[in-house]
Amino acid sequence: MTAMSQARPVVQTEGKFSIAPVKGATTILQGAIVVMDAGLAVPGKTAVGLVVLGVADQGVNNAGADGAKKVTTERGVFKVFNLPADPILAGDVGKDAYLVDDQTVAKTNGGNTRSVAGKIINVDADGVFVRLGY
Structure with missing residues (x-):
């Protein structure tokens, strides 16, 4: 691209929400942690290499092909459950949660x-x- 030669409209987003294609035959419930897995949104799960998008703004049931439906996710600070077998403690504030x-x-x-x-x-x-959320 070359440098601007005239004014242009500013296009901006708050950066709090994302929209992602949902994996086929997948249901994501409202409030669920949503991750990207191989370029498609799925409910959070134990696996490596996942990118957390945030929490689902609304539930989505994609009974169709990959990407036939999309999910809106919200980034922010959310309360989630603490795994009793591997608990996060008060001294862990500021560290990563898994x-x-x-x-x-x-x-x-x-x-x-x-x-x-x-x-x-x-x-x-x-x-x-x-x-939660990138």
């Missing part, structure tokens, strides 16, 4: 089997607040 499923995080990467979910913001008796 993805277990579409509503649960853990303290460790599970022997290199879990992707990073996001940063731990706060811990309370019934959950963990994690900054």
Whole structure:
């Protein structure tokens, strides 16, 4: 591209929401942690190499082919469940939380089997607040 020679309209987005194609034969529930897996949105799960988009703004049932439906996700700090077998503690604030499923995080990467979910913001008796989304 060459440098601008005249004014142009500014196109901007808040950067809080994303829209991604959903994997075929996949249901994502409202409020679920959503990840990108091989270029398609799926519910959060234990696997490596996943990118967390955020939480699903609405539920989506893609009974069709890959990408036939899209999911809107929101980035931010959300309360999720803390895995009792690998709990996040108050001293872990500021560290990475690791993805277990579409509503649960853990303290460790599970022997290199879990992707990073996001940063731990706060811990309370019934959950963990994690900054989710790239």
